[in-house]
Amino acid sequence: MAKDTKRVEQITDMDVDFAQWYTDVCRKAELIDYSGAKGLFVLRPYGYAIWEKMQGELDRRFKETGHVNVSMPMLIPESLLQKEKDHVEGFAPECAWVTYGGSEKLDERLCIRPTSETLFCDHWANIVHSWRDLPLLYNQWCSVLRWEKTTRPFLRHREFLWQEGHTLHATAEEAIAETEQQLEIYADVCENLLAMPVIRGRKTDKEKFAGAERTYTIECMMHDKKALQSGTSHYFGDGFARAFGISFADKDNTQRVPHETSWGLSTRTIGGLIMTHGDNNGLVLPPRVAPLQVVVLPIAQHKPGVTEKALELVERLKKAGLSVKADVSDNSPGWKFAEYEMKGVPLRIEIGPRDIESGCCVFARRDTGEKATIALDSLEACAIETLDAIHDNLFAKAKKHLEDNTFDAQTLDEAAQIINEKGGFVRTMWCGDLSCEEKFKEVAGVSSRCIPFKQEHLGDTCACCGKPADKMVVWGVAY
């Protein structure tokens, strides 16, 4: 009977071809499928369930900090997109354009939102009048579309799911504080939910968002030592508000222009999750974001009482608040082991006739492969403890990887040599000039990832031009 079921096929070795390994995992773990339109992907139930977990955690934190959800239109009239100059320059080249409604050619073409700053501002111009209307702390869960040339599952979709927060404040100070607060929420979710250590910092002017005064970012290091920008927040000053004619009567009755922010985190971060923790057996999910935290597998399940016992363990663990199921299908234990390893389920519990007899079961950890015999009496406590230990181990491993592969350099040549020989991140001092930043790209093939909030004084001069420098920058090859 088991023979006609799908097989768990081999995936490419991650150390042989990391890109192919990644694509294999996305498909074999049933996270994603390709669609008929290039660059648009199907998020399958297992992939979408990871996003739902992330949504739940982010949405809770957004609401706790006073934000409310809204829904803006998906289409932007071309004239509206053009109202803010830097913004339209950044996004127009990658817009998808609607030119026909039914059989009728439109007078003005509409783009599918690549991001929604223009829509929020257009709405706010209607509803903001007084200081009493501020701050506006809005968020929306939606998908946006950017006409990318090359696409990859999660990392670069033409359409991707995200949340985009947009807020409006009476003062610059308040808006900047919001921008920093939301970045910290992203960092918290990355580290404490996804077990991905982050570098918090500010983007250089070259790398900031189109139309922003400042962009903050969290940067993560993947298994192949490349960087993934995993969440950003932007302070816009009053540029957008002026362009859209938003103003308010302040307490002293003078008319003022408010300050704006936006911040976003997308399904791209799921790509980061895969590339941070995965291994040659497939996906490895940190327990707090795993749609299925525990799978219970009966061994010799045809023997009396085994299936019942497995289902009993499931009920006990459910009551303890865990996400758990038993697989009592007629597939072989070997097939099941491989299947749930591929899917990255953090904890596998095996229970057979002999275990039942001796009042225990076997815990097998996905992260380390370690097995332990556990007394059934302490099932719940041990499961919770093990899941926490798995999270901590995954985080510590990723943090060590980041630290072991981050190097300091005094000169551009030194930086280029490190990148060339070892890969990873390089930290140097930088004078702040665009020309030096461009030179890093040219010579070392790296872009500035960020100017970390936690600065260290590595020297007094720019690694590129030798002029005085007071900023430490992290450089790397980015996805």
Next chain:
Amino acid sequence: MAKDTKRVEQITDMDVDFAQWYTDVCRKAELIDYSGAKGLFVLRPYGYAIWEKMQGELDRRFKETGHVNVSMPMLIPESLLQKEKDHVEGFAPECAWVTYGGSEKLDERLCIRPTSETLFCDHWANIVHSWRDLPLLYNQWCSVLRWEKTTRPFLRHREFLWQEGHTLHATAEEAIAETEQQLEIYADVCENLLAMPVIRGRKTDKEKFAGAERTYTIECMMHDKKALQSGTSHYFGDGFARAFGISFADKDNTQRVPHETSWGLSTRTIGGLIMTHGDNNGLVLPPRVAPLQVVVLPIAQHKPGVTEKALELVERLKKAGLSVKADVSDNSPGWKFAEYEMKGVPLRIEIGPRDIESGCCVFARRDTGEKATIALDSLEACAIETLDAIHDNLFAKAKKHLEDNTFDAQTLDEAAQIINEKGGFVRTMWCGDLSCEEKFKEVAGVSSRCIPFKQEHLGDTCACCGKPADKMVVWGVAY
């Protein structure tokens, strides 16, 4: 100070101009704003919060019945849309077409999904192989786009939010049972969350969904006695599966074609909610769907201890699981009363110095306007009881309205006279012929709303042609 805040303006009398009353409520209760693209609306925080409540209740019920969420692309290649004939005929005239990606003209144009049957089938053709892969019980939360000519807030958007369930089954029986089960979930949510009584039934062939074999519907009666279709489920047979080449190896190893369903409920139902319960003071929200169930208003709040007491009540009610806030702004009590009436908050609690002295507060019900003095000792129990009573009253009132305005007729002429003089729904026997159905439209201006599951034998002959008839149909003017 209070003078510079927005005022609660008058809304049109609902008995003078119901359509204008409706639009006024949508805007003044801050549910919606218009956008720069015709027919695309902004769902403001208060409007979106209603949708979030509905989402939560529906999503929970979907998951309890074994469904999982996914995310499909928003764009459909034209060739894919054309694979099922009836379906493309129904939807192509109202598709929005993307013809450019950036500055590049596309080889094949893409439509923004008007609904996603074609996308689900295209994906399923990739992943369905064996009977073990079935059933597939999928749902997605998203927006879809239909290029409507006339548009109205909630009732007819070019873009609207909805959920669309899509399922695939080994047998017709299973698929039909699913179609019925999901309709029952919609009916349950309408009645028990939204306090909207429904008529459950089956659509005639004329009114069914493009490509479906059967469409089931729940129909509600609005305050103006017109009908609103509030949720539908469709059984497709194996038509789509054949068109998309989906088949599976059954247990006996023969290759079979699976059966498909889909079902959807949209933000349109929020329009129904407004038109079912609203009154001349604005929105009236049933307590279980109200984003804010209770508002506490301090009276003479400058007096010592009043604000503190109001906040204390809020904390107590929060602990009891209610959604509640106090408005301690410097707006006048009169302004606040009008504001929360406009927003349809089910229960207003007033508390002033004299109430505090005598250990009580005042409950004011939004639905009836009744006031009652409540001992603070029994605050939580009374609040919960009152909210339940409000739900029951709103449901009973709407049910009476539906029953009082549903009439039986023996002939088409009689039906036309009733519709003309009284409005509402008319029930007649019907032979099943399309020509008779069209005649109802022509003569009485009504469409068939449904063939109710609960049939009554009103006679032996069709009200139109006089031929033998065994189906009772509900007719009405629909939104």
